[in-house]
Amino acid sequence: MKEEQTFTIKQTAKETGISEDTIRYYEKIALLPRAERKDNGHRIYRQEDIDTIQLLSCMKKTGMPLDEMRPFLAVSTDADPAEYPELVELLRSHRENIVSQIASLQQVVDFIDMKLEKGKYRRDCSDEIQDDVSDNRMEEPKSKSISTVQMNYFSVSAGMGTGNHL
Amino acid sequence: MKEEQTFTIKQTAKETGISEDTIRYYEKIALLPRAERKDNGHRIYRQEDIDTIQLLSCMKKTGMPLDEMRPFLAVSTDADPAEYPELVELLRSHRENIVSQIASLQQVVDFIDMKLEKGKYRRDCSDEIQDDVSDNRMEEPKSKSISTVQMNYFSVSAGMGTGNHL
DNA sequence: CTATAACTTGGAGTCGACTCCAAGTCAATA
DNA sequence: TATTGACTTGGAGTCGACTCCAAGTTATAG
Numbered sequence: 397m398k399e400e401q402t403f404t405i406k407q408t409a410k411e412t413g414i415s416e417d418t419i420r421y422y423e424k425i426a427l428l429p430r431a432e433r434k435d436n437g438h439r440i441y442r443q444e445d446i447d448t449i450q451l452l453s454c455m456k457k458t459g460m461p462l463d464e465m466r467p468f469l470a471v472s473t474d475a476d477p478a479e480y481p482e483l484v485e486l487l488r489s490h491r492e493n494i495v496s497q498i499a500s501l502q503q504v505v506d507f508i509d510m511k512l513e514k515g516k517y518r519r520d521c522s523d524e525i526q527d528d529v530s531d532n533r534m535e536e537p538k539s540k541s542i543s544t545v546q547m548n549y550f551s552v553s554a555g556m557g558t559g560n561h562l
Numbered sequence: 563m564k565e566e567q568t569f570t571i572k573q574t575a576k577e578t579g580i581s582e583d584t585i586r587y588y589e590k591i592a593l594l595p596r597a598e599r600k601d602n603g604h605r606i607y608r609q610e611d612i613d614t615i616q617l618l619s620c621m622k623k624t625g626m627p628l629d630e631m632r633p634f635l636a637v638s639t640d641a642d643p644a645e646y647p648e649l650v651e652l653l654r655s656h657r658e659n660i661v662s663q664i665a666s667l668q669q670v671v672d673f674i675d676m677k678l679e680k681g682k683y684r685r686d687c688s689d690e691i692q693d694d695v696s697d698n699r700m701e702e703p704k705s706k707s708i709s710t711v712q713m714n715y716f717s718v719s720a721g722m723g724t725g726n727h728l
Numbered sequence: 729c730t731a732t733a734a735c736t737t738g739g740a741g742t743c744g745a746c747t748c749c750a751a752g753t754c755a756a757t758a
Numbered sequence: 759t760a761t762t763g764a765c766t767t768g769g770a771g772t773c774g775a776c777t778c779c780a781a782g783t784t785a786t787a788g
Contacts, residue, residue, distance in 0.1 A: 404764080404765080405764090405765075406764075406765085415746090415747085416765090417746075417747060417748080418745085418746065418747085420766090420767095421745075421746060421747085424768095425745090433766095436753075436754055436755080436765080436766085437753075437754085437765075437766055437767095438754090438764080438765055438766075439765085439766090451670075451673065454666045454669055454670055455666075455670055457625075457662075457663055457666045458624070458625055458663060458666055458667050458670065459623075459624055459625015459626070460625070461744075461745090462744075462745070463744090468670075468673070468674075471677050484678065487674050487677060487678060488674075488678070490674065491671055491674045491675070491678075494667050494670055494671050494674075495671060496623075497623055497624060497667055498664055498667050498668065498671075500620045500621075500623040500624055501624050501660050501663055501664050501667070502664065503620050504617075504620055504621055504624065504634075504660055505657055505660050505661060505664075507617065507634070508653050508654075508656065508657045508660075509657070511637050511653060512650065512653060512654070512657075570734080570735080571734090571735075572734075572735085581776085581777085582735090583776070583777055583778080584775085584776065584777085586736090586737095587775075587776060587777085590738095591775090599736095601784095602735080602736085602783075602784055602785080603735080603736055603737095603783075603784085604734080604735055604736075604784090605735085605736090627774075627775090628774075628775070629774090729788105730787100730788090731786105731787090731788085732785100732786085732787080732788100733784105733785085733786085733787100734783100734784090734785085734786105735782105735783080735784080735785100736781100736782075736783070736784095737780100737781085737782080737783105738779100738780095738781100739778100739779085739780095740777100740778085740779080740780105741776105741777080741778070741779090742775100742776085742777075742778090743774100743775090743776085743777100744773100744774090744775095745772100745773090745774095746771105746772085746773085747770100747771080747772075747773100748769100748770080748771070748772090749768100749769085749770075749771090750767100750768095750769095750770100751766100751767085751768095752765105752766075752767080753764105753765080753766070753767100754763105754764090754765080754766095755762100755763090755764090755765105756761105756762085756763090757760100757761085757762080757763100758759100758760085758761080758762095
């Protein structure tokens with residue numbers, strides 16, 4: 397049998413684009429399982445670990461909170477998700493979230509395109525919010541269309557280089 | 563001339579799904595321009611303000627940091643973006659970011675679908691990272707494919723109800 | 729006249745997600 | 759033998775984005 401290739405934390409960081417510190421942090425908060433160690437205590441990673449971290453990175457890019465990523469890691473390649481009905485439900489609901497997030501993003505792309513090719517269509521951007529019901533409950537955000545999103549304070553911070561930062 | 567409808571901060575919050583506190587916060591950090599006030603000092607909002615806040619909400623859903631949203635607000639409906647070449651560049655680059663974010667999200671959707679319909683294809687998820695080059699510079703994250711993303715520690719936190727929280 | 733509600737302000741506190749640091753181990757090299 | 763580099767740990771600090779609070783104002787209802 398051929399030995400599987402292993403990686404140091406540094407290599408893993410480079411491979412995944414996630415910093416060493418962050419990888420250790422993910423392990424610390426148990427988002428990642430405790431990595432195997434060599435005799436000297438150094439962590440070792442395998443391709444499958446890198447795949448996992450890449451999935452995390454993927455979700456991270458989309459602004460998903462770390463806690464919400466946990467269920468995804470619970471779904472192993474081999475395990476049949478159908479055996480865990482609640483997990484399936486969770487995945488489905490997450491899928492819905494993500495699909496609506498894609499819609500939001502597409503709206504922003506549309507907005508930019510409209511701006512870039514100067515004046516065009518415009519559609520809705522909001523969708524049901526069912527997550528963070530803080531103190532003042534927003535019953536139903538009325539899902540009104542953003543008709544030709546307009547904001548007319550170009551003067552306020554225009555001229556590029558918003559005055560101070562960047 | 564007919565008077566334009568105005569909204570209180572409470573109504574605006576309900577309409578947009580963004581809390582009153584947060585709307586005030588956005589004004590405080592000048593993400594939103596100072597709202598008009600009534601004689602008694604209460605803020606008043608118009609449809610266009612609501613549109614603006616909805617655009618913010620839209621970008622927020624995608625995990626975009628508040629600072630990055632500023633340029634979008636600088637683009638008024640009427641102003642011709644072509645007059646501000648740097649702004650156009652910024653919009654273009656943001657558009658690229660968002661498009662690649664959509665790709666990331668689509669990957670996650672694919673991942674879920676794969677899990678749900680039990681074993682299927684799998685493609686890449688990572689794309690070039692050119693933003694946060696922290697201490698240890700990740701030159702090129704190697705853009706390797708996530709081949710059949712696998713993680714085999716179902717046991718670690720499975721059984722639903724990850725042990726402790728929720 | 730008083731109480732309630734809807735707002736205002738400034739500022740403090742919280743929480744998530746890192747990011748940094750100090751002290752220590754271990755292995756290879758000058 | 760001393761130093762360098764790659765790692766380890768625990769814990770402290772930072773930063774963004776809220777979220778909450780106390781004190782004050784104004785308008786309406788009982």
